[in-house]
Amino acid sequence: MIQLRDICKSWDGGKTFAVKNVSLEVGEGKVLALLGGSGSGKSTTVKMINRLIEPTSGSILIGGEDITHQDPVLLRRRIGYVFQSIGLLPHMTVADNVTLLLKLEGVPAEQRKERATELLNMVDLPAETFAQRLPSELSGGQRQRVGFARALAAEPKVMLLDEPFGALDPVTRDTLQIEFQRIQKSLGLTAVIVTHDMAEALLLADMIAVMHLGKVLRIGTPRELLQDPGDDYVAKLLETPRRHGELVQELSS
Amino acid sequence: MFDADFWSRLPYQLSLLPDRLGGHVFLAFTALLAGVLVSIPLGIFCSRRPQFERVAVTVANIIQTIPGMALLAIMVFALHRTGIMPAWIALVLYSILPILRNTIAGMKSVDAGCLEAADGIGLNAWQRLRIVELPLAAPTILAGVRTASAWVVGAATLAYPVGATSLGDYIFAGLQTSNPVALMVGCVFSAALALILDMLLGGLEKASQKRSKAWAFGSIGGLLLVAISPMLLKVIDQEQEFAPTGEPIASNQFVQEKPYVIGGKPFTEQYILIDHLENVLHDENRTTETKPGLGSNVVLESLKQGDIDCYVDYSGTLWANEMKRSGNVPPAEMMIDIATHLKESGVVTLGPLGFRNDYVFAMRKEQADELDIESIEDLVSHAKDLTAACEIEFWSRPEWKNVQSKYGLQFDETKSMDAALMYGALSRGDADVIVAYRTDGRLDSGEFVELEDPRFALPPYDAVLLISERLAKDRVASEKLRKMINTISTRQMRKANGMVDLHEKPIKEAAATLNPPAP
Numbered sequence: 001m002i003q004l005r006d007i008c009k010s011w012d013g014g015k016t017f018a019v020k021n022v023s024l025e026v027g028e029g030k031v032l033a034l035l036g037g038s039g040s041g042k043s044t045t046v047k048m049i050n051r052l053i054e055p056t057s058g059s060i061l062i063g064g065e066d067i068t069h070q071d072p073v074l075l076r077r078r079i080g081y082v083f084q085s086i087g088l089l090p091h092m093t094v095a096d097n098v099t100l101l102l103k104l105e106g107v108p109a110e111q112r113k114e115r116a117t118e119l120l121n122m123v124d125l126p127a128e129t130f131a132q133r134l135p136s137e138l139s140g141g142q143r144q145r146v147g148f149a150r151a152l153a154a155e156p157k158v159m160l161l162d163e164p165f166g167a168l169d170p171v172t173r174d175t176l177q178i179e180f181q182r183i184q185k186s187l188g189l190t191a192v193i194v195t196h197d198m199a200e201a202l203l204l205a206d207m208i209a210v211m212h213l214g215k216v217l218r219i220g221t222p223r224e225l226l227q228d229p230g231d232d233y234v235a236k237l238l239e240t241p242r243r244h245g246e247l248v249q250e251l252s253s
Numbered sequence: 254m255f256d257a258d259f260w261s262r263l264p265y266q267l268s269l270l271p272d273r274l275g276g277h278v279f280l281a282f283t284a285l286l287a288g289v290l291v292s293i294p295l296g297i298f299c300s301r302r303p304q305f306e307r308v309a310v311t312v313a314n315i316i317q318t319i320p321g322m323a324l325l326a327i328m329v330f331a332l333h334r335t336g337i338m339p340a341w342i343a344l345v346l347y348s349i350l351p352i353l354r355n356t357i358a359g360m361k362s363v364d365a366g367c368l369e370a371a372d373g374i375g376l377n378a379w380q381r382l383r384i385v386e387l388p389l390a391a392p393t394i395l396a397g398v399r400t401a402s403a404w405v406v407g408a409a410t411l412a413y414p415v416g417a418t419s420l421g422d423y424i425f426a427g428l429q430t431s432n433p434v435a436l437m438v439g440c441v442f443s444a445a446l447a448l449i450l451d452m453l454l455g456g457l458e459k460a461s462q463k464r465s466k467a468w469a470f471g472s473i474g475g476l477l478l479v480a481i482s483p484m485l486l487k488v489i490d491q492e493q494e495f496a497p498t499g500e501p502i503a504s505n506q507f508v509q510e511k512p513y514v515i516g517g518k519p520f521t522e523q524y525i526l527i528d529h530l531e532n533v534l535h536d537e538n539r540t541t542e543t544k545p546g547l548g549s550n551v552v553l554e555s556l557k558q559g560d561i562d563c564y565v566d567y568s569g570t571l572w573a574n575e576m577k578r579s580g581n582v583p584p585a586e587m588m589i590d591i592a593t594h595l596k597e598s599g600v601v602t603l604g605p606l607g608f609r610n611d612y613v614f615a616m617r618k619e620q621a622d623e624l625d626i627e628s629i630e631d632l633v634s635h636a637k638d639l640t641a642a643c644e645i646e647f648w649s650r651p652e653w654k655n656v657q658s659k660y661g662l663q664f665d666e667t668k669s670m671d672a673a674l675m676y677g678a679l680s681r682g683d684a685d686v687i688v689a690y691r692t693d694g695r696l697d698s699g700e701f702v703e704l705e706d707p708r709f710a711l712p713p714y715d716a717v718l719l720i721s722e723r724l725a726k727d728r729v730a731s732e733k734l735r736k737m738i739n740t741i742s743t744r745q746m747r748k749a750n751g752m753v754d755l756h757e758k759p760i761k762e763a764a765a766t767l768n769p770p771a772p
Contacts, residue, residue, distance in 0.1 A: 076372070104376070
């Protein structure tokens with residue numbers, strides 16, 4: 001469904017590379033996690049898929065079509081995008097935020113209202129309570145739920161998530177991760193999720209690509225990575241959730 | 254101040270309000286609107302290109318540091334004309350900085366997350382600006398508009414000396430003719446206008462913060478109401494007045510295309526002369542407009558440009574300032590030279606009005622008697638203990654240099670002050686000698702004595718009637734004006750000035766005492 005072929009990104013005309021020779025593939029209905037520390041190039045890579053950042057070289061295909069020559073605005077309308085700071089517009093109600101794009105595309109008010117209700121219910125925010133609230137009247141977790149609903153408004157087949165749970169407390173994060181998984185499965189979304197949290201990647205992804213200094217170190221299913229890290233850096237990343245697990249088990253037995 | 258006399262003169266001043274408030278509101282509103290239309294797009298552009306931002310803000314800053322009066326003067330010279338245009342452009346320039354600065358700041362303050370969301374969900378550049386950036390920057394931008402409006406409404410009062418109508422007419426004319434009623438009306442209404450505008454723009458700012466349509470509509474409605482208020486005043490005014498019956502009929506089948514514009518400089522005598530000239534032209538059924546209070550250099554320039562048709566200047570001023578001549582010549586010859594010189598620029602010199610308004614040294618009678626001073630010559634030996642006061646321009650004029658070289662006069666201290674204030678200063682003892690104008694009515698109070706000039710250091714300043722080519726072609730009217738030659742004596746002029754300056758009589762009453770030209 002999504003293919004990245006030999007993607008490079010340089011901000012200084014080729015002296016240094018933020019992303020270098022990255023090739024990835026995500027099958028339809030699958031979730032790929034881009035995992036790495038800050039500066040690894042994972043965010044840059046995902047933003048090149050909806051052309052918030054233009055690649056220096058290489059090609060990107062979605063559903064077999066090369067998107068580097070498409071109109072970026074139309075492209076983004078077909079791709080759901082969720083990111084850490086959410087960016088809800090403070091001067092619009094929750095319902096208006098969620099259906100902004102539909103309004104621009106000329107969907108009549110009645111239909112928009114229906115769709116907003118449907119989307120808000122899907123992310124577990126009862127429309128009758130939340131539709132007319134302003135973003136400032138919501139908690140962090142509720143805001144990110146609205147962020148999800150907004151990304152789903154135009155019924156995209158592809159979702160890009162740039163550390164979507166990064167700013168949330170552990171309990172909220174856990175709940176939202178599970179809900180994301182439920183929605184992703186039920187709608188059959190193809191998704192790329194950027195995270196620095198190995199546990200999150202293991203939980204949500206079908207495939208994990210570990211990035212470091214602009215390059216992909218290792219690609220594999222969660223099981224493959226756990227069985228054979230294949231790289232010291234990957235092994236180190238895996239150690240944290242493993243140790244936490246062991247510790248919890250030890251204490252509870 | 255607020256005595257019966259004040260209240261009795263108030264209605265006349267208020268009858269002038271619709272025009273002046275109208276001029277003021279028109280100037281301020283259109284200038285502010287133009288400022289908004291220039292500065293907001295410029296600010297948006299600059300917020301995206303930091304290299305332009307520095308240039309634009311620096312230029313706007315420099316404009317802002319130019320004093321309002323100076324900026325107006327620059328515009329008059331740059332555009333080579335007087336009237337509403339230079340004033341308007343100066344005000345537009347004035348309004349740019351606060352709006353520009355706040356637009357840039359507002360655009361930069363828009364939350365990065367909202368911008369990422371706008372791009373991420375697929376807004377195009379225009380949608381992003383309209384839906385995300387402008388609404389979020391609006392409170393900051395509107396705060397800038399509010400600052401600009403306060404500046405523009407204030408600065409519009411300065412439009413008076415370049416010939417644009419505004420509430421400044423009350424203030425300047427009030428100061429120059431010592432008319433507290435006009436001053437008070439001007440100050441009250443310009444302050445009220447500034448306050449109301451500030452309140453309404455404050456409402457709009459609040460609307461943008463609260464995202465409240467009710468506040469927005471209320472504020473915009475209020476702004477519209479202020480914008481049309483002068484017209485409403487006019488309507489009320491007309492309903493109260495009876496329409497004059499009978500149209501003036503043009504004599505000799507002469508058809509006047511547009512009113513003759515009578516100009517004048519900013520002091521009492523000139524206001525009286527404007528009224529006198531109007532009376533003379535009205536007698537011939539000509540329609541007139543007036544442009545009082547023009548700057549000394551602006552007024553002749555306006556006549557050359559045809560912005561005005563007629564005014565009274567003084568031979569010595571034309572001789573020194575316009576013709577750059579020095580040295581004394583007999584008045585008759587000076588008049589011929591002036592007429593020849595002005596003809597080249599299309600100005601017709603009709604001749605002297607009869608009175609002379611040259612510089613004269615004056616002292617308190619009491620002190621002059623005590624020191625036994627009767628002439629400038631007698632003054633020389635006492636001058637080192639005395640303080641002299643005059644309008645600032647005198648101290649740099651050739652006349653003063655001439656007096657210094659012919660008499661060797663050297664004062665202990667020289668002060669510069671407005672002509673309207675120096676008589677008070679002399680009376681109080683803040684100054685011992687003033688350089689006054691011969692026809693100033695305030696010299697007649699009995700308190701002062703004029704000093705002789707036995708060495709003729711001060712040149713004559715004969716009042717000269719100048720008209721435009723357009724008016725000169727109107728035979729009947731220009732012949733009538735020519736009959737004004739030598740009809741006003743220095744005594745009469747001083748008396749008329751005194752009526753206004755000392756006895757606070759209306760200009761009209763003073764003008765009526767001047768002799769009408771022979772039929």
